[in-house]
């Protein structure tokens with residue numbers, strides 16, 4: 379995993395991975411194989427692999443436990459739960475988008491089939507709740523995760539509905555990202571403290587921190603989806619544009635009133651499949667409206683808001699520093 383600090387990576391390997399692997403052992407062999415492939419623990423034939431994601435959500439959950447004065451390992455069930463919920467959403471998202479590559483390797487549905495990928499996603503979200511409810515006092519954390527997963531699903535539904543509309547506003551798009559992505563980041567920041575008996579003011583403050591962070595994350599993700607380096611992001615660039623997705627830079631460009639935005643609207647309305655040249659032209663048009671710059675600036679603004687939430691909290695200084703590092707990593711990242 380590539381998280382901002384090696385300390386988080388070590389703690390994920392020591393406390394979170396074993397918890398997730400033990401949960402995977404509860405699954406039947408078929409779902410376990412697909413789920414562990416998705417999590418990056420093994421290849422399609424079951425041989426060991428190291429293809430995990432960045433580990434951002436479990437890192438935040440462990441920090442959240444430490445923010446409440448607990449040892450990091452006390453946050454492991456929360457960290458396992460958010461990583462499992464995240465991978466549930468990725469499995470289903472890749473099916474819905476028809477994406478063929480993630481984390482530098484073929485997506486699960488292309489390897490195992492659509493049905494198995496959907497079922498493994500279902501299995502993971504079940505395990506996420508099990509991870510929490512089995513901890514003494516874990517019910518409030520499980521409820522909180524359920525609320526945020528509901529928001530995530532609502533965000534995904536909104537995202538899908540945008541594909542059939544040409545009047546999506548920037549506010550709608552930002553609200554969609556707040557649900558689709560920021561809700562789980564907020565949960566990641568809240569759950570460790572919630573599980574470890576942190577006071578409501580701390581849990582709420584960490585949650586607001588995570589929410590701003592999550593919006594920053596999606597803003598950067600949308601920029602990387604158009605202008606990123608596939609060698610770094612591990613997925614093809616331009617697939618959102620090819621699918622005429624209404625990501626934040628696209629909607630900013632379409633609603634800018636700039637002539638380049640109007641040309642982009644024509645391209646998006648065209649009944650023909652978009653060629654490589656069309657995709658390249660679309661990214662140039664978006665950039666010409668200033669939407670790339672706006673999106674990146676807005677990400678920094680959200681990071682500043684996140685930092686302000688941190689400043690208002692009574693936290694151990696090392697934890698505050700590590701949370702601030704995560705915020706900087708998110709906005710400055712190239713993968």
Ligand SMILES: CC(C)=CCC/C(C)=C/CC/C(C)=C/COP(=O)(O)OP(=O)(O)O
Nearest residue numbers: 431432433467468470471531534558559599
């Ligand atoms: C219900 C449903 C299908 C919802 C879909 C929600 C969804 C996929 C939102 C996008 C979130 C996102 C940018 C994930 C990449 O995270 P990352 O870059 O941290 O991933 P990593 O673990 O590979 O590092």
